[in-house]
Structures are given as C-alpha cells and as structure tokens.
Amino acid sequence: MNYLKDIQEPGMGTWYFEIDNDGVAYRQMVYHDDGTCITSNRKHYFYHFMLAEHPLDAQESYYKEISQTEFEKLWYEQLQHGLEDWHRTKSLFPVGTRVEGYIEVFFPQGTLINLLEPQAVGITDTSALKTETPAEWLYPRYRVFAEVSGYDEVNQWVLLTRSKVAGSQYEEAEVD
Template structure:
C-alpha cells in the first residue's frame, strides 16, 4: 500500500488516501480547515461513504507520498472518537448472531451493510454475494441477512458471512 496526502485549495481541507499498487483507494480521510474530519469507514450525513471512486495516480504533482505511520496515526485518532460506539456495536452483534440490514455501498474491501443500529456497519464478501444474488438486487437499499463472523478493528466494521440479499428494498419493508 501507498499513502498519499493532498492539500486542496483553500476551504477544501487536506485529503489522505491509502491506495494499492493500482491506485485503488481503501481508506480515505478529509481533514477540514475547521478541524472536522470525514473518514471512509463511517457514513457522513452529507457525503455518504466518502471514498475515491476511481484509481488515483500517485505520480500527479498534487499528491505527496507520506509514510504509513503518519496515515495510521491520523486514522487511529479518528477511531478513538468512535470507540464507545464500536464497543457498543460489538456487544450488540456477538459472533454467530443472525443480522438483517441493507446494502449501503460497494468498496474494494467488500459490500457495506447498514445493520440498522446506528452507527453499526457490516461488511461481506461482494464476490460471494454476487454468486447467489440476481444482478438486479445488487444495489443500495436491498435488504440483506447474514451471520456475524468477527470484527474489522481497522475500520470498525462487523464482519459478515453467509450473506443473502432477500429481494426487497428497505423502503418496501417500511423502514425508510
């Protein structure tokens, strides 16, 4: 992985990325001038799940390569702000629990599932989900059932296995 920093124009904040050798972003942070921060692992009220949609070219002049330690320090600081919520999430969703949620987004790491317990987010293997799911159901808001298999401590996501899209959208179920 490579770690990049991009200081945007005035008022746009400082952007940080973790990318693979193909430039695909796996984690992203935006530190705004007012001290607020948006991270790719948490849903934001205005920006949803903010993660670069296209591969980044690390050779572009506006990117400065930084070391992993600098990125991880900033990421860790943001995780600490949500630590109480994360502890609560792990208590609510012990390993082996059957859960229901809905598709939020597709990330390189997998499919993000909103577990309908603020701010709990699960993640499941997208390839495995696609195998058993009609293509027209592989969209945000489609309901999913799964089993908790563990926890992603880097992103504070609940790991899910045996995920199934159950064929109705959230608003059809009366939850939106």
C-alpha cells in the first residue's frame, strides 16, 4: 500500500489516502481546518461514506507521499473517537449472531451493510453476493441477512458471512 497527503484549496482541509499499486483507495481521511475529520470507515451525515471513486495517480504534483506510520497514527486517533460506539457494536453483534441490515455502499474491501443500529457497520464479500443475487438487487437500501463471523478492528466493521440479499428495499423513512 501507498500513503498520500493532499492539501486542498483553502477551506477544503487536508486529505489522506491509503491506495494500492493501481491507485485504488482503501481508506481515506479529510481533516478540516476547524479540527473535524471525516473518515471512510464511518457514515457522515452529509457526505455519506467518503472514499475516492476513481484510482488516484500518486505522481500528480498535488499529492505528497507520506509514511504508513504517519497515516496509521492519524487513523488510530480517529478510531479512538468511535471506541465507545465500537465496543457497543461488538456487544450487540457477537460472533454467530444472525443479523439484518441493508446495503449502504460498495467499497474495494467489500459491501458495507448498515446493521440498523447507530454507527454499526458490517462488511461482506461482494463477489459472494454477486454469485447468488440478481444484479437488480445489488443496490443501496436492499435488505441483507447475514451471520457475524468476526470483527475488522482497523475499520471498526462487523465481518459478515453467509450474506443473502432479499428482493426488497428499506423505504426512505425506515433508513433515516
């Protein structure tokens, strides 16, 4: 993995990216001038799940390469802000529990699932979903049933297996 920093125009904050050799972003942070931060592992009330949608060209002049240590230090600081929620999520979703939620977004790591509890995010294997799900059901808000198989401590996500997409969506009123 490679790590980049991009200082945007005034008022746009400082952006940090973890990218693979093809420029695909796996983690992202935006530190704003007012001290707030948006991270790709948590849903933001305005920006939703923020992660670069297209590969980044690390050779562009506005990117500065940084060390993994620098990136991980900043990421770890942000994880600490959500630690109470993370402990609550793990207690609500022990390994082996059958869960229900809905598709939020597709990331390089997998499909993020809203687990119907504040700050509770699950992740499941997108390729496994695709093999058993009609393409027209692979969209946000489609219901998902799965089983908890573990935890991703780096992103504070619940790992899901045996995920099945139902042929119905949650209505807007149900997901807000």
